[in-house]
Amino acid sequence: MEKKYYEQIDETIYLETLANGLKVYVLPKPGNNKTFSVFTTDYGSIDQIFTPLHQEKPLHVPDGIAHFLEHKLFEDEEGDAFHTFSQRGAQTNAFTSFTRTAYLFSSTTQLNQNLETLVDFVQHPYFTEESVEKEKGIIGQEINMYNDDADWRLFFGLISSLYKEHPVRIDIAGTVQSIDQITKDLLYTCYQTFYHPSNMVLFVVGPVEPEETIQLVKDNQDQKDFPKVDEIKRFYGNEPTESGERHKTIEMNVQTPKCLLGFKEPPNDHYPLDGLTYELAVQLLLDVMFGSGSSTYEQLYKEGLIDNSFSADFTMERSFGFSALGGDTKDPERLVSQLEETIHTYKQKPLNEEEINIAKKRKIGTFMKQLNSPEFIATQFTRYEMNGDSLFEVIPTIEKVTLSDLETVLQRHFQPERSAVTKVIPKES
Amino acid sequence: MAEAEQFNVGGLRVHWQPNQKFKTTTIVLHIKAPLEAKTAAPRTLLAHVLQSGTASFPSRRKIRHFLDDLYGASFYADVGKKGENHVISFVMEVASEKYLRNESPLVPKALEFLLSVIQKPYFVEGGFSEAIVKEEKQALSQRIRNIADEKTRYANIRLLEEMCADEPFGLHPFGSVEEVEAIDPSVLYETYEHMRAYDQFDLLVTGPGSKEEIEGVLQSAAKELKDSEIIKAEPTENKIPSQVNEVVERQPIQQAKLHLGFRLPYTVDADEYTSVLVTNGILGAYPHSKLFVNVREKESLAYYAASRFEPYKGILFAMAGIAPEQYDKAVTIIKEQVEALKRGDISDEELSTTKQMLKNQILEQMDSARGAIEMSYQNVLSDKKRTSEDRLREVEAVDKEMVISIAKTIQLDTIYLLTTEEETA
Structure with missing residues (x-):
């Protein structure tokens, strides 16, 4: 033992x-x-x-x-x-x-x-x-x-x-x-x-x-x-580099439209960082760009383009990885163009060390909250284990992520040809 | 596992539950008033406006940055009803500095902030910021509209609207989009003043810290709060239905949502409360319950089939997601399960299993911060000081006769069906 x-x-x-x-x-x-x-x-x-x-x-x-x-x-x-x-x-x-x-x-x-x-x-x-x-x-x-x-x-x-x-x-x-x-x-x-x-x-x-x-x-x-x-x-098949369908619209019985913008990781590729660091780096980056403390979030909220349902997440497993950004919105087209605009702007200029440190601090605090839950510990520990990582390395890894890791991830993950937009809009009656 | 200790600091009633197991401290401020059509929307908007700016942090973003500094402490307002009470809750959770590198205590900062949210809002020329009010109206209206998009929740709300059309309990705590849009700044300000003057404030805290730490900061932060009276909302009488009301609504959906509302004359402050929980458990709260076994396992009619007891109003709900053409069959089976309870058609195993499940649930609830706080607030609202040991003992004492006598008081009031547009039901 x-x-x-x-x-x-x-x-x-x-x-x-x-x-x-x-x-x-x-x-x-x-x-x-x-x-x-x-x-x-x-x-x-x-x-x-x-x-x-x-x-x-x-x-x-x-x-x-x-x-x-x-x-x-x-x-x-x-x-x-x-x-x-x-x-x-x-x-x-x-x-x-x-x-x-x-x-x-x-x-x-x-x-x-x-x-x-x-x-x-x-x-x-x-x-x-x-x-x-x-x-x-x-x-x-x-x-x-x-x-x-x-x-x-x-x-x-x-x-x-x-x-x-x-x-x-x-x-x-x-x-x-x-x-x-x-x-x-x-x-x-x-x-x-x-x-x-x-x-x-x-x-x-x-x-x-x-x-x-x-x-x-x-x-x-x-x-x-x-x-x-x-x-x-x-x-798992032969996944092409580019996304399958750039725009999709689903009509449903809803009051408010919803939309998600997503990016997939290139298939069967070699990651520039180890898996855990890579995943945390994308998550930190999403928080810097779109978290509730970001200027983009504030702007979108003020315009009424997003509400509390907005989220920006990244999921990665052994054979695939993708981000998903969005939520309920009165104007899916405008929301998507604003999100893409933010990504574009970030890619043009150097990241801000201070913003990254805040995001790291917030992620550590959030992780501590989750550690109160035995369900979280057991299921997430197993998940990391099966991916060859350890749940309890999350905090030290967050602490070690560097600005240049985030720069790398920013340029690599967000590629227009690997993106897709899906909308759910109210069904015409 | 300690029960909550209650003490007063200035005008604030504090319920403190130390718990070394937690890596965070959870703080909930509950603000209670009667549930009324006129005040529901303004109070909800008020909660969201207060959450969006304080005198020291006059925007959502500035608040967010303050919270980031507390290691991403969470903070949000929640509005709901507990029976015929309208309850605004401000919830915070903050990491214990014990597990962070070089940090000073975070709980005092969190408490001070939370109390400033209600005592020192962000005012512009004597009123709330018009810009914030406008944004929050927009967000709240959208949330209200979105309720209809989640079908199970929508069906439950519609059942209550139909069943309790003449009672406050039929109201949605957020009000309607029209009501939200119509709120003018002076009404919002009056709602705020009224809340400060008349509502019942309870602060519930649980975490690994000490009472002294909390008391210390509250001495200065809560001193301007008025004495919080206990408000007893008189529950409206549970009307006995003369005949069962059946409502069918159609939408372009795939699965029909069947919701039944039953009345019974007991609420959380009754001595019979625990017997009601056991009765509900045998009927539909668990995978061994009659509804799951008969609707799902035996007949394969549904993926979910369950019942739930609303402890502050005395209503029991049964619900199932079914294929539209199975409506009659599902209703018959659900009614039959209630009749079986009334006849005493209850095996020893059903009773003992249900009691085991309930006891397990009580113990598990004490392991979670929000669970422990919920239990202690239930004691506040019911004015019954049930400790977790009391609850376990009460469950143990329930016997078959008690369950039958509860079951005999259950009366079907309304059947609500949300179904597909084709004429199959």
Whole structure:
């Protein structure tokens, strides 16, 4: 068992990599009532074309299958893991993102039993034709719910404009048509390929004894057999450098238009900085240019072009990265031209050291706030882990980012040919 | 886990909960007045105008820079209703200097600022800045219009409008776009004066600091505040429906939103409150609840199917997102679950699981700063000093008979359906 103390934030983390490859992390929080655990596989909606375990040829699976699998894992011969957790007063949930599927619970009693239940239900697939068919009705309603959500449609509209080939452009839950093609055999194939312990991370945070918790998981895993696996081969298509669709308009039943301007990272490129530094540098830069303390934000707010819904974010994973700027606005065209104008102006002149220092300070403070949340620690730690970084290196990395890092990122990230604009506008009745 | 300690500094009632677990201090100033059609919009606009400038920091940007200096402290105004109270909340969260390099204490600076927001606003020639008022009117109007874009929220608001058409609870706390546009500067100023003179102020603080640190800064910062009286808003009577009101609204959407409103004669200040929570839990608050099991798991009718209890008004909501053609079936199943409760068709497991979930929820709530503050403000509003131990004990004491007697008082008032434009429902 490894142990690492992070002095600045006063947290200690314990890690053990088990014989089958599963990584188990424990972060003790002695004063808390609640224990939060999340069991994550490095498998998400983008893993759509891959070579199945012990096979040669790549397989293309239906859109939304990772999310469908997430729903179905809760069930076994006996019933439903939801109920097992509930009986102990524990809450459980799961989510699927572009790159990960995570199963979690929070509880204030019977931690050990709950932890075993979590690991056992995720490691025990049980699908029948009948239960797969039944789930299609429930997920169909989930998809329709998102179809009515204008912010969701806007966000996915942008990604599918930026990307032409990469499967990040596909809705995480798929479509009513695509999930109809899902069968129990396909679910087993995905399961066997992506749910091997060596592709997974278990994170526990709460009032726990690290040795005892890790031992518990070890004993549990020792009783199970997993086949030997090689590295998983995943295929993400041949993404062109330029964006797929520069302008897209979606008509919906909304009162106020919304729009997003986005930029994608060049595909399969070598980054000038390490991943964590790069991601933080783009985020700092967006804050300098468009944060609520910036002159652009003030100007746009005064003109009534933006409101509190405005945001400027950057997301980066192993195979893709993009920024998204915008929100509700009465005049999407004008907002976009103002945002582009600001970027253009920044690219013409040197950055201001003082503005960067303020943005760094704000980012550190925001990060401290997030560290109050066990959910944040567990899910984000896992995310960074799977990308080869550490959540607890975020503050030192922010402190180290330089003006010249931001200059580099500014010139590289914001390229017009890799940008796209998506609008949601009121439907003509 | 300490319960809130209450003390007064000058005219301000302070509720302090020390908690060494947190890396930040959370400060909430709740300002309460009765919920009324005439004052809802002006009070909401006032909150946003106050948030946008103080005498020392006369613009949103200047405030932002001050907050940046406090390591990106967060600060925002929030307006909502708690039953038939209109509550303005100013919320701040600031990092503890313990975890920052070479920093002096940030909490005193934050508190001083927060109190200046209500005591020392940015005035231009004796009134609020016209420019700020104009911007905030614009932003607030847009927010009100946008409510209609989030369908589940919209459906819930529409249900309340229909169900409580003659009661303050039917009002939206922001008012309407027309009401916001019509506010003139003198009305806004009067609203401010009225708030200072008559509203109930409660300051709730939780974090890793000390009482002395907070008391010290408040002595000087809060001295001009008047004594804050406890305002008892008289809840309007829960009207017993003579017949169920059914409302159908159509929009070009894909999923229908079904919302049912039930009345029951209990609120948070009743002794039966905890029994109501258990009853609601068995009906629809959890994945083992009757609504989830029957509407989602058994019939695959919905992705979400749940119920929620509004503790300050005594209304229970049930909701589900369904395919439009499943309307009759879904309503029948939901009604049937309420009838099952009334008949006592409740298994021991449903009862014990629900109690476990509720206890877990109470303990988890104490782990979060906002959760702990919410619980302590509920004590202020209900005038019941329930500690977390009391709450756990009360949950434990609820039995099946108590649940049945609560269930028997539940009466369906209104069914609201937001559905597609085709004639399928």
